[in-house]
Amino acid sequence: MAANKPSIPKGTRDFAPEIMLRRNYIFNAIREVFQKYAYLPIETPAMENLSTLMGKYGEEGDKLLFKILNSGDWLKNIRHANVQEADAAQTAPKVSEKGLRYDLTVPFARFVVQNRNDLVFPFKRYQIQPVWRADRPQRGRYREFYQCDADVIGSTSLLNEAELVQIIDEVFEKLQLRVEVKINNRKILAGIAEYIGALNRMTDITVAIDKLDKIGIDKVKEELLQRGLSGQQIELLQPVLDLSGSFHEKIASLSNILKDSETGLKGISEIKKLFAYVDAMNVHCAYELDLTLARGLNYYTGAIFEVKALDAEMGSICGGGRYDDLTGIFGLKDMSGVGISFGADRIYDVMEQLKLFPETGEGATQLMFVNFGEKEEAYCLPFLSEIRKAGINAEIFPDAAKMKKQMNYANKRNIPFVVIAGEEEINQQKLTLKDMRKGEQLKCSIAELIQKILA
Amino acid sequence: MAANKPSIPKGTRDFAPEIMLRRNYIFNAIREVFQKYAYLPIETPAMENLSTLMGKYGEEGDKLLFKILNSGDWLKNIRHANVQEADAAQTAPKVSEKGLRYDLTVPFARFVVQNRNDLVFPFKRYQIQPVWRADRPQRGRYREFYQCDADVIGSTSLLNEAELVQIIDEVFEKLQLRVEVKINNRKILAGIAEYIGALNRMTDITVAIDKLDKIGIDKVKEELLQRGLSGQQIELLQPVLDLSGSFHEKIASLSNILKDSETGLKGISEIKKLFAYVDAMNVHCAYELDLTLARGLNYYTGAIFEVKALDAEMGSICGGGRYDDLTGIFGLKDMSGVGISFGADRIYDVMEQLKLFPETGEGATQLMFVNFGEKEEAYCLPFLSEIRKAGINAEIFPDAAKMKKQMNYANKRNIPFVVIAGEEEINQQKLTLKDMRKGEQLKCSIAELIQKILA
Numbered sequence: 001m002a003a004n005k006p007s008i009p010k011g012t013r014d015f016a017p018e019i020m021l022r023r024n025y026i027f028n029a030i031r032e033v034f035q036k037y038a039y040l041p042i043e044t045p046a047m048e049n050l051s052t053l054m055g056k057y058g059e060e061g062d063k064l065l066f067k068i069l070n071s072g073d074w075l076k077n078i079r080h081a082n083v084q085e086a087d088a089a090q091t092a093p094k095v096s097e098k099g100l101r102y103d104l105t106v107p108f109a110r111f112v113v114q115n116r117n118d119l120v121f122p123f124k125r126y127q128i129q130p131v132w133r134a135d136r137p138q139r140g141r142y143r144e145f146y147q148c149d150a151d152v153i154g155s156t157s158l159l160n161e162a163e164l165v166q167i168i169d170e171v172f173e174k175l176q177l178r179v180e181v182k183i184n185n186r187k188i189l190a191g192i193a194e195y196i197g198a199l200n201r202m203t204d205i206t207v208a209i210d211k212l213d214k215i216g217i218d219k220v221k222e223e224l225l226q227r228g229l230s231g232q233q234i235e236l237l238q239p240v241l242d243l244s245g246s247f248h249e250k251i252a253s254l255s256n257i258l259k260d261s262e263t264g265l266k267g268i269s270e271i272k273k274l275f276a277y278v279d280a281m282n283v284h285c286a287y288e289l290d291l292t293l294a295r296g297l298n299y300y301t302g303a304i305f306e307v308k309a310l311d312a313e314m315g316s317i318c319g320g321g322r323y324d325d326l327t328g329i330f331g332l333k334d335m336s337g338v339g340i341s342f343g344a345d346r347i348y349d350v351m352e353q354l355k356l357f358p359e360t361g362e363g364a365t366q367l368m369f370v371n372f373g374e375k376e377e378a379y380c381l382p383f384l385s386e387i388r389k390a391g392i393n394a395e396i397f398p399d400a401a402k403m404k405k406q407m408n409y410a411n412k413r414n415i416p417f418v419v420i421a422g423e424e425e426i427n428q429q430k431l432t433l434k435d436m437r438k439g440e441q442l443k444c445s446i447a448e449l450i451q452k453i454l455a
Numbered sequence: 456m457a458a459n460k461p462s463i464p465k466g467t468r469d470f471a472p473e474i475m476l477r478r479n480y481i482f483n484a485i486r487e488v489f490q491k492y493a494y495l496p497i498e499t500p501a502m503e504n505l506s507t508l509m510g511k512y513g514e515e516g517d518k519l520l521f522k523i524l525n526s527g528d529w530l531k532n533i534r535h536a537n538v539q540e541a542d543a544a545q546t547a548p549k550v551s552e553k554g555l556r557y558d559l560t561v562p563f564a565r566f567v568v569q570n571r572n573d574l575v576f577p578f579k580r581y582q583i584q585p586v587w588r589a590d591r592p593q594r595g596r597y598r599e600f601y602q603c604d605a606d607v608i609g610s611t612s613l614l615n616e617a618e619l620v621q622i623i624d625e626v627f628e629k630l631q632l633r634v635e636v637k638i639n640n641r642k643i644l645a646g647i648a649e650y651i652g653a654l655n656r657m658t659d660i661t662v663a664i665d666k667l668d669k670i671g672i673d674k675v676k677e678e679l680l681q682r683g684l685s686g687q688q689i690e691l692l693q694p695v696l697d698l699s700g701s702f703h704e705k706i707a708s709l710s711n712i713l714k715d716s717e718t719g720l721k722g723i724s725e726i727k728k729l730f731a732y733v734d735a736m737n738v739h740c741a742y743e744l745d746l747t748l749a750r751g752l753n754y755y756t757g758a759i760f761e762v763k764a765l766d767a768e769m770g771s772i773c774g775g776g777r778y779d780d781l782t783g784i785f786g787l788k789d790m791s792g793v794g795i796s797f798g799a800d801r802i803y804d805v806m807e808q809l810k811l812f813p814e815t816g817e818g819a820t821q822l823m824f825v826n827f828g829e830k831e832e833a834y835c836l837p838f839l840s841e842i843r844k845a846g847i848n849a850e851i852f853p854d855a856a857k858m859k860k861q862m863n864y865a866n867k868r869n870i871p872f873v874v875i876a877g878e879e880e881i882n883q884q885k886l887t888l889k890d891m892r893k894g895e896q897l898k899c900s901i902a903e904l905i906q907k908i909l910a
Contacts, residue, residue, distance in 0.1 A: 006568055008499070009503070009504055021496070024496065037843070038849060041818065047467055049463065071521075073543045079538055113460070114461050143502075166840075280833070393493055395492065398577055
């Protein structure tokens with residue numbers, strides 16, 4: 001038996017009920033806020049054509065796609081090939097046409113282009129679905145994990161960016177997680193690249209700056225040198241990264257530095273407008289302009305966001321930004337969009353660490369009737385129906401098992417209330433309600449019982 | 456462009472917002488009822504090891520599994536094989552170790568066995584997740600679809616069966632879908648097989664009887680002959696399938712017919728107890744003993760259920776039954792369980808046909824502010840926040856686009872209320888609320904507006 005014990009693939013997880021209730025608490029909070037801001041749900045298939053996915057995540061990404069073996073005679077295209085010398089990556093397209101989605105962004109872009117005649121723009125959608133990556137599994141990195149994305153496409157208004165900050169604020173307010181939102185603008189970064197005379201090195205600069213938090217300024221400088229920037233250029237960059245003071249002080253200095261860059265000044269004007277919006281919105285969370293925020297993904301072209309938990313050591317738990325040409329990869333030009341993505345797994349870990357989950361998860365069972373046998377069961381069942389009608393999640397132990405077994409079940413399932421009804425209760429037409437946390441018990445009518453639990 | 460228009464794999468679907476809101480209406484109803492009956496959620500990975508899946512769904516099922524190509528050098532195990540003459544099915548395990556789940560039942564059995572030391576029994580779980588089958592796509596049959604299962608394992612009490620009927624009743628009551636639950640018991644079918652002297656033909660008999668609804672009695676008889684039953688045996692079977700009258704009349708006749716079959720009598724005793732439970736539960740839906748209900752799956756050993764919509768032509772929209780040895784395939788014996796599965800796609804189709812979806816889906820947007828420009832927007836934004844705080848899903852059009860474009864957006868998105876606030880409203884510190892369905896409009900304060908929408 002031990003040898004045959006079934007298992008699941010590396011990097012994947014089962015979620016037991018107590019974990020699911022907590023995960024759903026996070027998903028529900030995110031979903032409710034998305035909907036409150038008029039984002040509507042879509043779902044796309046787990047499988048996409050490989051032609052949709054390949055080439056969208058870089059060479060490394062292509063390798064990390066899970067590919068589906070063609071159905072039927074999958075060998076037919078390689079039956080006469082020289083398999084002995086074949087390259088696995090190059091041969092894969094001959095036996096596989098479909099792959100599992102790697103993120104929600106590319107499927108979203110594909111969805112928008114494919115359905116563009118049926119959609120009304122600006123199109124605001126949210127999507128909460130798993131994605132799959134054949135990454136080397138390690139602590140906190142899984143091969144199957146959920147993404148929770150909200151995007152609006154077909155509007156350049158900065159009000160969209162501002163509302164995304166409001167959404168971030170409201171989600172974490174709901175979860176009682178203290179966070180800070182870091183905001184920057186890719187046009188400002190482009191302006192800075194222009195200022196140091198390295199406009200064509202924009203990607204190198206963002207990739208390097210993006211690591212500032214993790215590896216520190218010296219390593220970033222090293223990397224910039226390696227990536228071909230001159231010492232002089234790096235020297236010019238330093239004071240920009242060092243800019244401090246209030247938002248307005250930073251903006252004033254920056255306006256001066258970038259006075260000759262049209263793109264840079266556009267970025268400054270955008271970020272001023274965005275901050276004016278957010279300032280007026282009275283959000284609860286901290287937010288600040290962070291000129292060292294770059295974000296690696298190179299489709300971003302405007303505002304970029306990143307959210308960190310204030311009370312825990314953890315990378316970004318939410319991030320996003322504006323992209324001007326995401327659907328361009330599928331042939332639909334001039335569709336500017338902006339979006340954010342919540343990292344549910346990391347949020348879960350932070351909330352677990354800070355003990356922020358409510359004691360009883362949404363959807364948990366609140367009450368159990370002990371089962372003493374046929375007669376008592378018949379007495380209890382109508383009450384059980386009444387309790388459920390009142391919206392209380394409840395059950396009766398299905399067999400007249402030993403009391404100890406039944407109480408053990410209630411305990412392990414973390415059920416806060418247990419009802420005991422034997423001879424005495426039947427004679428008095430009452431029920432005994434036991435509060436499992438306080439250890440107190442109380443003999444009462446069904447109406448009193450319901451009132452007590454709903455209180 | 457037309458030639459490059461992106462697409463999705465055959466048999467899969469995108470779900471646009473209006474569809475998703477309706478699907479979520481169904482999923483939420485099912486989820487809420489499951490939870491009310493103390494079933495708790497679990498999730499298992501989309502990918503399972505092929506060793507978990509293969510051989511569990513028959514030879515045909517093995518072919519319908521979507522297999523994942525191994526990562527990295529997937530060719531390594533066939534590089535020196537003679538691919539030219541290789542059989543695709545036999546070679547697949549050499550390039551693929553994982554497959555997508557085919558249903559939720561086998562992963563559930565695997566989950567229970569794998570986690571048996573951490574679970575408390577009876578273990579009641581529900582699971583709402585997609586499954587994948589490489590079936591030939593056709594109308595109403597998809598390669599990716601959701602299953603909604605509830606199972607309790609580790610209890611033989613018939614109260615579980617009775618509560619599953621209550622769950623079915625409550626779900627369809629919530630969805631306002633009139634249904635009939637057909638109930639039978641595999642032990643009765645075994646008794647009948649024994650009675651006609653064909654106990655070893657149990658599977659043939661159930662598979663054939665299961666088609667009675669679709670192909671009629673004559674074709675079933677033909678099939679039984681083909682499957683090796685004698686004309687005499689089929690003659691003996693006929694009056695059993697023809698049994699009519701009330702539950703008690705059927706049971707009386709059957710008790711007489713099966714008087715020499717221990718298994719048959721056990722089945723009769725079980726079904727009497729189950730009906731006694733359900734009779735006492737005052738369910739809304741129709742339910743009846745249907746001796747011709749067989750259900751094809753051969754792991755069922757006790758009660759079996761099937762649900763049909765009364766007002767639409769559609770196959771079974773929910774079904775299930777008791778199994779005594781589901782976890783046996785993974786080495787854990789003597790774990791009796793019983794479960795049901797709701798077919799969300801078919802329920803959707805029936806509800807669509809009968810126009811049972813509420814006009815505004817849960818999570819839909821209820822209100823839109825028209826955007827007239829900077830000044831008006833600044834006037835509206837604090838009101839928008841207040842409206843959202845009141846729990847109303849709302850938005851403001853993000854740009855000061857032409858009125859016609861904005862109203863068209865609201866119309867296409869099916870938003871029931873639009874707020875118009877221009878110079879006049881600003882001067883009077885009021886808002887104009889337009890009811891898009893009635894065509895009426897009303898100038899009012901923010902408090903009045905919120906009250907009207909929540910009414």
